[in-house]
Amino acid sequence: MNKLQEIAWKEKFPQNAGEIEISARLELPRRIDLHQIPWIRPLLQSRWPQFLIRSLTLAGFIFTIFAGLFGSRVGSHNFAIIFVWIAWWTALKLAFIPLGGRSWCSVCPIPLPGEWLQQGGILEKSRRRFGLNLRWPKRLKGSWLQSGGFLLIGLFSAVTLTDARVTAWVLLGLFGLAIVLSLVFERRAFCSYICPIGGFTGVYAKIAPVEVCVIDTAICAAHSEKTCYQSCPWGLYPLALRDSAQCGLCMECLRSCPSDNIAVNLRPFGTDLAAERRGSRSFGRLDEAFLALVMLGSALAFAAVFTGPWGSLRLAAFAIGSPAWLLYGLGFLVLNLVILPGAFTLAVWAGRRWSCGKAQLRRAIADQSQALLPLGLFAWIAFTISFAFPKMNTVLSVISDPLGWGWNLLGTANSTWSPDVSAFSPGLQVALLLVGLFWSASVAQRLALTNTGRTLREILPVLAFCLAFSLAMLWLLVG
């Protein structure tokens, strides 16, 4: 059985094809199909623009590794630290994810060499391909490993984020792992199941105003070759997409569709949350629920370590292998693996009991975890403002002296300009947390309305969980 046959939707659609008559444009209102805009269309259809951007990011990535390995050991004078953890990490959370979902994945350089080997060519697939092309083990599917990867980042964050050599080795390790996995497994196994950043962007991509989707499902159902699936480096079948969490926006389906039946839509924010799609509710999954909780726990831990006044906590997180670090690691893991999942499970269980809900607990947890996504994304954005903005002056500085060798290429090496965010950043952080909480509450309410109709009883404990998280984040950031 191939992967396409595993998708339940594929079985369903050919049988129901005749019944599907509603125009997709009516079914999915308030969308703008970017692919139909004349000047954007060739940019999406051609592989060249994307290839050029990816070549640039690949060059930047290789230079970052070089700078990390051979540049200054002082983090604030090294391109690797400043561009990865200040510039790119900030851009990812403030622009790429909230505005473009997994748009970073479409230009990410990490899987590029592996993909070239896998397809035996750079722009087009050739006959001579490398790799075993094995299927990814079924037991390892989902975002469990990505959650684990993110927990590892959290455990070693104080060193990874501040030591250029460690950053370089981490990037090199990810690069190597992506190539090896491309040679062993089919398609983008690394991106789909391992990459922690892929997990981070994927889970929050549901909120973003971009989606790739099929225009007319009947056309897809009648198309026997499924060229979109054959060409998708992620191994996705566009008709079976439940939401935007998995799609890496590579646009290969759009290029290979003979019927021009794929849309790249601008859509309202948060469309995937508690939304109906193609007449079937887009339920969450347990692995995604866990990932969402790990994101919440990591945001709390990062805010405490990097923006809090507790020097001993920071030193404990930095002193890897010491008893203090073991204690920090234990606390971090207990927070992420016990306290938050336990509290959320308890909240969902209590709501289910109180409202006499009949849904399975696992299903209810997965479903209601969608309410955690706006909360988490806005908490990360609020954290980023106090984490990265005060250090923006270092970006100008390392552009002129990327290796910390005393160069002054653009005359900005000694720049002391830095945006003074202290006047407005606390207020902005509060506002962001409030928006996230409001959005989460409305998603929880919509979920409950579709499920049981007994709204408040079902969601009150989950709302209490969201409020508690929000207050904790508020205290850590502006307390």
Add this chain to the structure above:
Amino acid sequence: MNRETRLKWSLAWRWLALVGLALLIMVLPMPVNATTPVERTFQIEASQFAYSPAVLSVNPGDRVTIELLATDVVHGLSIDGYAIEATSDPGQTARLTFVANRGGSFRFRCTVTCGNLHPFMIGKLQVGQNELLWRGALLSVLMLVAGVWGVRK
């Protein structure tokens, strides 16, 4: 008036009430403990990558002197929202005096690159009560209500 119109009006009134409450939370003065400004002096030891003590609490109007002593390498101290800064060489005390005329919670940071964790060498100055935190907490509860109440059934 049909059901649809009644629903629209009901929703509009809800939002009006919520916005009114939010404005009240934002602008209503909070109870303040009137205190006479005093002189306060803090001795802060700075070492990689922590201040000790890391949290300073003063009242609005207090004249604050910080004596910064670096114990290992050169460290600095600047306070967000207050345009003041001091640098201390190892073993040498640097003094910093200012009037705490802005209320709230402010981070202070090291200004001299002192090692890997330098960007995160942070302390906290608390001037009076943290109104932003309290108002933020109240608004959080209101946002929760708004999120539930504002969604149309």
